[in-house]
Amino acid sequence: GKYSGDAPQLKGARYFPYYELKNCTNNFSEHNEIGAGGYGKVYRGLLPDGHQVAIKRAQQGSMQGGLEFKTEIELLSRVHHKNLVGLLGFCFEHGEQMLVYEYMPNGSLKESLCGKSGIHLDWKRRLRIAFGSARGLAYLHELANPPIIHRDVKSTNILLDENLTAKVADFGLCKLVSDSAKGHVSTQVKGTLGYLDPEYYMTQQLTEKSDVYSFGVVMLELITAKQPIEKGKYIVREVRTMMDKNDEEFFGLSAIVDPVIKSSSPNQASFGKFLELAMRCVEESAPDRPTMSEVVKEIEAILQNDGINTSSTSTSSSAMDFGIPKGRNLYDALTRKDGAD
The missing domain is CATH 1.10.510.10 (Transferase(Phosphotransferase) domain 1)
Structure with a gap:
C-alpha cells in the first residue's frame, strides 16, 4: 500500500508483513475465522514462534484513511491494562488494514x-x-x-x-x-x-x-x-x-x-x-x-x-x-x- 513506507514506529506494537499474517491463518481460511462484524472478519492465527493471535482484517468498505489508521494504532499501542485485550501489532500493505491482538482462548x-x-x-x-x-x-x-x-x-x-x-x-x-x-x-x-x-x-x-x-x-x-x-x-x-x-x-x-x-x-x-x-x-x-x-x-x-x-x-x-x-x-x-x- 502507498502508506506502508510511512508505517508508524511504535513501542510495544510490531509491524507484521502481509505474507506472515497470510501464512499464519492458512491464507485467511474460513476454518480460522472466529468472528465477523461491520468492519470485517477476525481470524485465529498461529505465529511461527507458537503464539496464537487474533487478526482483525478490515473489509474494503470499512477501511480508514491512512492517517486515521495510523492514529488508531498509535492510540491502541499506548493502552496497556490487564483487563483490556492487548494490541500486538498491525499490517498496512497490499491494500490491507489489519490489527493483531492477543488471542483469548475462552471466547466471549x-x-x-x-x-x-x-x-x-x-x-x-x-x-x-x-x-x-x-x-x-x-x-x-x-x-x-x-x-x-x-x-x-x-x-x-x-x-x-x-x-x-x-x-x-x-x-x-x-x-x-x-x-x-x-x-x-x-x-x-x-x-x-x-x-x-x-x-x-x-x-x-x-x-x-x-x-x-x-x-x-x-x-x-x-x-x-x-x-x-x-x-x-x-x-x-x-x-x-x-x-x-x-x-x-x-x-x-x-x-x-x-x-x-x-x-x-x-x-x-x-x-x-x-x-x-x-x-x-x-x-x-x-x-x-x-x-x-x-x-x-x-x-x-x-x-x-x-x-x-x-x-x-x-x-x-x-x-x-x-x-x-x-x-x-x-x-x-x-x-x-x-x-x-
Missing part, C-alpha cells in the same frame, strides 16, 4: 452465558468477570491519555483468557474524548441496540456515562443470562418491574435469574448489592449513574464481603438510526409493553 462472555463455550460460570466467577471488565473500562475513561469512551460495551466485547480473566475488546472503534470543557463529544450514534444508552441516543451527546449504562445492561445479563431484548421484552424494564426489595429470594427476580446462579446459592446480600448497582448504572438520566471507578469500588466491596480474592488472576455496528421519534424513549418505542411475541 456472551458465548459462556448462552452455554456455547461449555464454561460453567458460577456466581463468584461472574462477580470476578464484572470486576475485571469494570476495571478495564475505568482505565479507558480515567487513565488512558487521551481518555477513551468505548461506545459499544456488550457481552460479546468482553473476552475471557485462559484464567477466565475478563478483557474488554473492540475499543479500537472508540471515540477519543476531546479536550472540550463540556466533557461530551457530539457524534453519530454508535452502539448496539439493547445496550445503547437511551439518553445518548436522544441527545447524541456521548459521555463516559453512556458506557456505564451499557455496562449496567451487561450486569443484568450476568444475573439472568438473557439477551437484553428477548421476545419484545427489554431486560432493564423487566427487572425494574419485577424487583421487590422485600422478597428475600433474589429480590423478586427468581423467575428470571439464571438457574446456574441459583444452583451456586449466592449470598443474597451480595446479590442484592450487585443488582442495586446494576440498576443505578441504567438510570435514565446520566448524572444519576455512578462512574466506572465507583462501579469498580462497589464490585470490589461485594467480592471482599464474599471472601473472594480481588487480586487473583482470574463488534461495532455502524451508526444507526432506529427510526424512532427523538422525543420518545428509545426502548418504550422499540419494545411492546405487553411483551407479546
Whole structure:
C-alpha cells in the first residue's frame, strides 16, 4: 500500500508483513475465522514462534484513511491494562488494514452465558468477570491519555483468557474524548441496540456515562443470562418491574435469574448489592449513574464481603438510526409493553 513506507514506529506494537499474517491463518481460511462484524472478519492465527493471535482484517468498505489508521494504532499501542485485550501489532500493505491482538482462548462472555463455550460460570466467577471488565473500562475513561469512551460495551466485547480473566475488546472503534470543557463529544450514534444508552441516543451527546449504562445492561445479563431484548421484552424494564426489595429470594427476580446462579446459592446480600448497582448504572438520566471507578469500588466491596480474592488472576455496528421519534424513549418505542411475541 502507498502508506506502508510511512508505517508508524511504535513501542510495544510490531509491524507484521502481509505474507506472515497470510501464512499464519492458512491464507485467511474460513476454518480460522472466529468472528465477523461491520468492519470485517477476525481470524485465529498461529505465529511461527507458537503464539496464537487474533487478526482483525478490515473489509474494503470499512477501511480508514491512512492517517486515521495510523492514529488508531498509535492510540491502541499506548493502552496497556490487564483487563483490556492487548494490541500486538498491525499490517498496512497490499491494500490491507489489519490489527493483531492477543488471542483469548475462552471466547466471549456472551458465548459462556448462552452455554456455547461449555464454561460453567458460577456466581463468584461472574462477580470476578464484572470486576475485571469494570476495571478495564475505568482505565479507558480515567487513565488512558487521551481518555477513551468505548461506545459499544456488550457481552460479546468482553473476552475471557485462559484464567477466565475478563478483557474488554473492540475499543479500537472508540471515540477519543476531546479536550472540550463540556466533557461530551457530539457524534453519530454508535452502539448496539439493547445496550445503547437511551439518553445518548436522544441527545447524541456521548459521555463516559453512556458506557456505564451499557455496562449496567451487561450486569443484568450476568444475573439472568438473557439477551437484553428477548421476545419484545427489554431486560432493564423487566427487572425494574419485577424487583421487590422485600422478597428475600433474589429480590423478586427468581423467575428470571439464571438457574446456574441459583444452583451456586449466592449470598443474597451480595446479590442484592450487585443488582442495586446494576440498576443505578441504567438510570435514565446520566448524572444519576455512578462512574466506572465507583462501579469498580462497589464490585470490589461485594467480592471482599464474599471472601473472594480481588487480586487473583482470574463488534461495532455502524451508526444507526432506529427510526424512532427523538422525543420518545428509545426502548418504550422499540419494545411492546405487553411483551407479546
